[in-house]
Amino acid sequence: MDVRIGLLDGFTLVTDPMRPAGRDVVPRAVQRLVAHVCLTGRPGRAAVAGLLWGDVPEDQAQASLRSALWRLRRVAPGLLDTTGGALAVGRGVGVDVHDLAAWALRTRDPRTDLDDLDLPPADLLGDLLPGWHDDWVLVERERLRQLRLYALETLAARLAAAGRPGDAVAAAHVAVRGEPLRESAYRLLVRVYLAEGDVTAAVHAYRQFRTRLRDELGIDPTDRLTRLVAHLGEGQRVAS
Known part of the structure; x- marks a missing residue:
């Protein structure tokens, strides 16, 4: 998968070198999710939900995480490895x-x-x-x-x-x-x-x-x- 995530000078997601997807294409909740995983390595799902949606009850935070992952798969399937209880940058994705x-x-x-x-x-x-x-x-x-x-x-x-x-x-x-x-x-x-x-x-x-x-x-x-x-x-x- 030839995909690159940019966090320096602003969030960018490039799945096609001719069409980088920036802030207007990737929802902010998805940007925050991707950025956090890129910066922390392989965080657990519960830890991600608690940090990014810490102002709502746990079950609602987990639902928000699932929603963000679903939206991310629509923009760039395979960008994050979601197997098991942790999240990680997908294989071959540049950051x-x-x-x-x-x-x-x-x-x-x-x-x-x-x-x-x-x-x-x-x-x-x-x-x-x-x-x-x-x-x-x-x-x-x-x-x-x-x-x-x-x-x-x-x-x-x-x-x-x-x-x-x-x-x-x-x-x-x-x-x-x-x-x-x-x-x-x-x-x-x-x-x-x-x-x-x-x-x-x-x-x-x-x-x-x-x-x-x-x-x-x-x-x-x-x-x-x-x-x-x-x-x-x-x-x-x-x-x-």
Whole structure:
């Protein structure tokens, strides 16, 4: 079955590459069911019903689950494995969050050859289900953001150590775009620029980060970052 579920940058269900089914085609209750199963692995039916329809009696929640599964079979039969007392993603169904997790695991594994690593594709850079405010979505959204950022920083550091500064800068910039107030990404970016002797770019990156921090949080970068540029030709003006 050639089906793909997208949860990053919004819910999508692709059963035909030419006709992705989005929010207008898949009922919201079905979207929530599919998303929850994708994010939790193989949850039990009772647990799914209790979480997604926790504001109604148990028998009504179970009926709502059966209804959602029936509607899902009409849209994409076989998308979920419903055998037994648990639910799971069907065999051969692709899920973008699973691909992101696999990329991050491979990237952070020191045994992975650097030639086998690259930046994640653009469709893995979005936030999880933007606009959804369920607690279980909020927790997973932040976990996936952190997973991606740590992997990007690891990739940038490995590329810099391998003498590939251009690729290292590209990875660091993706991390910075993902979280503009994350100092560790900017610190890595400044280090790569300095290692290549590009003082101007290093100072610019530092100042850009400092401005963002001051404008949005009213604080300055830590001494750990400031010390990287404070000794440069502009002296104290850089850190002031």
